[in-house]
Amino acid sequence: MNSFFHFTARNPKVTHRAATxxxxxxxxxxxxxxxxxxxxxxxxxxxxxxxxxxxxxxxxxxxxxxxxxxxxxxxxxxxxxxxxxxxxxxxxxxxxxxxxxxxxxxxxxxxxxxxxxxxxxxxxxxxxxxxxxxxxxxxxxxxxxxxxxxxxxxxxxxxxxxxxxxxxxxxxxxxxxxxxxxxxxxxxxxxxxxxxxxHRHHLIERYGLLNIIVLGETFIAITAMIQIEGGSAFPDADLFWLAALSAVIAFSLWGLYFTDEEHLASDELRHAMVWGYGHFALFAAGAATGAGMLVMLQSLDPAAHVDPQTGVLATVIPVAIYLLTLWAIRDRFCLSGAAQWILPAVAVLVFLMALLAPLALELIALVLMATVLIRRGLTRSTMKDTT
Structure with a gap:
C-alpha cells in the first residue's frame, strides 16, 4: 500500500473539468x-x-x-x-x-x-x-x-x-x-x-448526470406503458395517453433542473453541504416519480386492484418534493423576487390538483410544462437586467 495507494490532491481551479x-x-x-x-x-x-x-x-x-x-x-x-x-x-x-x-x-x-x-x-x-x-x-x-x-x-x-x-x-x-x-x-x-x-464545476456536472439517471426511472415506466401486447398493431389508446402525460412530467422535471442559473454558486463549505446533502431528497423524489408511474400503469389493469387515485398521488407527491427540494438547494440562493417562489407555489398547486381536480394528470402536465417556460423566461429577463 505504501507505494501503490498514494493519491495527491488535484488543482480545483483547472478549467473544463469533465466527468471521466x-x-x-x-x-x-x-x-x-x-x-x-x-x-x-x-x-x-x-x-x-x-x-x-x-x-x-x-x-x-x-x-x-x-x-x-x-x-x-x-x-x-x-x-x-x-x-x-x-x-x-x-x-x-x-x-x-x-x-x-x-x-x-x-x-x-x-x-x-x-x-x-x-x-x-x-x-x-x-x-x-x-x-x-x-x-x-x-x-x-x-x-x-x-x-x-x-x-x-x-x-x-x-x-x-x-x-x-x-x-x-x-x-x-x-x-x-x-x-x-x-x-x-x-x-x-x-x-x-x-x-x-x-472541483465545483466538476461536481455540478456529476450531480446533473445522476439526476438524469434517476429521472431515467420514469422512462422505464413510460416504455412499459406503450408496449404492444396481444398481437395488436398499435399501443392501447389509454396507455399511450398516459405515457404521453408521463413524458411531459419527466421532461418538465429535467427542464426545471437544468436552467440558466448555476448550481452551487458558492464554494463556501456550509452552502456546499446543503446543496450536496439536499440532493438526496431530489434524487429520491426523481426515482420515486418513476415508481409512481409504474403504479399508475398498474392502476389501469383491473386485475391489479390498484386505485387510479393512488397511482396519481404516488407520482405527484414525489414531483412536489422534487420541486420543493430544488427550491431549497438552488432557487432560494440564486433567484429573487417573484421568480424565487415559482417552484414552491407549483409544488403546492400540483399536489392540490392531484387531490381535488378532475383530469388531474392532464392539468398537472400542463402546469409543469408552463412552469418550465415561464420560469426560464423570467430568469433570463432577470439575467439581462443585471448585465
Whole structure:
C-alpha cells in the first residue's frame, strides 16, 4: 500500500473539468441499485404496503446515494487516473452491484446480509481511498485520516445493527436513522480540519448526470406503458395517453433542473453541504416519480386492484418534493423576487390538483410544462437586467 495507494490532491481551479469514463461507469453501477429500489417501492404501493415501501425505499436509497456521493466528492479532489484509483473504483462498483442484488430483502423485512456486504465493500473501499489521500496530500492528512477512521467506525455500527437487531423490531428504524446521521456527520467533522480540493464545476456536472439517471426511472415506466401486447398493431389508446402525460412530467422535471442559473454558486463549505446533502431528497423524489408511474400503469389493469387515485398521488407527491427540494438547494440562493417562489407555489398547486381536480394528470402536465417556460423566461429577463 505504501507505494501503490498514494493519491495527491488535484488543482480545483483547472478549467473544463469533465466527468471521466470511469465515473460514468460508476454511475451505471449505481443506476442498477436505484432501479431495484424504485421497483421495490412501486411493488409495495401496489400491494397496499405504502408506508413500509416508503421506509424501505428511503433506507435503501440512502445507502446507494451515500456511497455514490462519497466517491464522487473524493474523485473530484483526488482522481489521478492511476491504476490504484481504477482498481479501487471497480471494487466499489462491485459492492454497488451486490447492494443492488440485496435490496429485495429491505422490502421483505429480512436481514439485509447481501445489501450490507455490498455497502461495507463500498465504504471500506472509500476508507482505503482516504488512507491513500493521507499519504499523497500531507496538507490534509488529518482530514483524510478522520474520513478513513469515521468510515471504518460506521461500518462496525452497521454490521452490529444488522447482526444484533432483527429488522422487524421497533428499534431497527430509529437505529438505522441514527446510523445515517453518523454517516452524514463524518464529512462535516473531517472537513472541519481542512477542506479537500473538490472541483465545483466538476461536481455540478456529476450531480446533473445522476439526476438524469434517476429521472431515467420514469422512462422505464413510460416504455412499459406503450408496449404492444396481444398481437395488436398499435399501443392501447389509454396507455399511450398516459405515457404521453408521463413524458411531459419527466421532461418538465429535467427542464426545471437544468436552467440558466448555476448550481452551487458558492464554494463556501456550509452552502456546499446543503446543496450536496439536499440532493438526496431530489434524487429520491426523481426515482420515486418513476415508481409512481409504474403504479399508475398498474392502476389501469383491473386485475391489479390498484386505485387510479393512488397511482396519481404516488407520482405527484414525489414531483412536489422534487420541486420543493430544488427550491431549497438552488432557487432560494440564486433567484429573487417573484421568480424565487415559482417552484414552491407549483409544488403546492400540483399536489392540490392531484387531490381535488378532475383530469388531474392532464392539468398537472400542463402546469409543469408552463412552469418550465415561464420560469426560464423570467430568469433570463432577470439575467439581462443585471448585465
Amino acid at each position: 469514463p470511469l465515473e460514468l461507469m460508476f454511475d451505471l453501477a449505481s443506476v442498477i441499485a436505484i432501479a431495484a429500489a424504485a421497483h421495490g417501492l412501486a411493488h409495495a404501493i401496489e400491494e397496499a404496503h405504502t408506508l413500509q415501501g416508503i421506509i424501505g425505499f428511503l433506507c435503501s436509497f440512502f445507502m446507494i446515494w451515500w456511497a455514490w456521493m462519497n466517491y464522487t466528492w473524493f474523485a473530484s479532489a483526488y482522481d489521478d487516473n492511476s491504476s490504484a484509483f481504477r482498481i479501487l473504483t471497480m471494487v466499489i462498483m462491485f459492492g454497488s452491484l451486490m447492494l443492488a442484488a440485496g435490496i429485495d430483502a429491505v422490502f421483505d423485512h429480512e436481514r439485509i446480509w447481501l445489501a450490507l456486504l455490498g455497502f461495507v465493500v463500498m465504504r471500506l473501499g472509500m476508507a482505503v481511498f482516504w488512507l491513500g489521500a493521507s499519504r499523497g496530500d500531507p496538507d490534509r492528512r488529518t482530514t483524510a485520516l478522520r474520513y478513513a477512521g469515521g468510515i471504518a467506525a460506521m461500518q462496525i455500527y452497521w454490521i452490529a445493527l444488522v447482526v444484533i437487531v432483527p429488522p422487524t423490531t421497533a428499534f431497527y428504524l430509529p437505529l438505522f436513522i441514527l446510523g445515517a446521521i453518523g454517516e452524514l456527520s463524518v464529512p462535516a467533522l473531517a472537513e472541519h480540519r481542512g477542506v479537500t480540493t473538490w
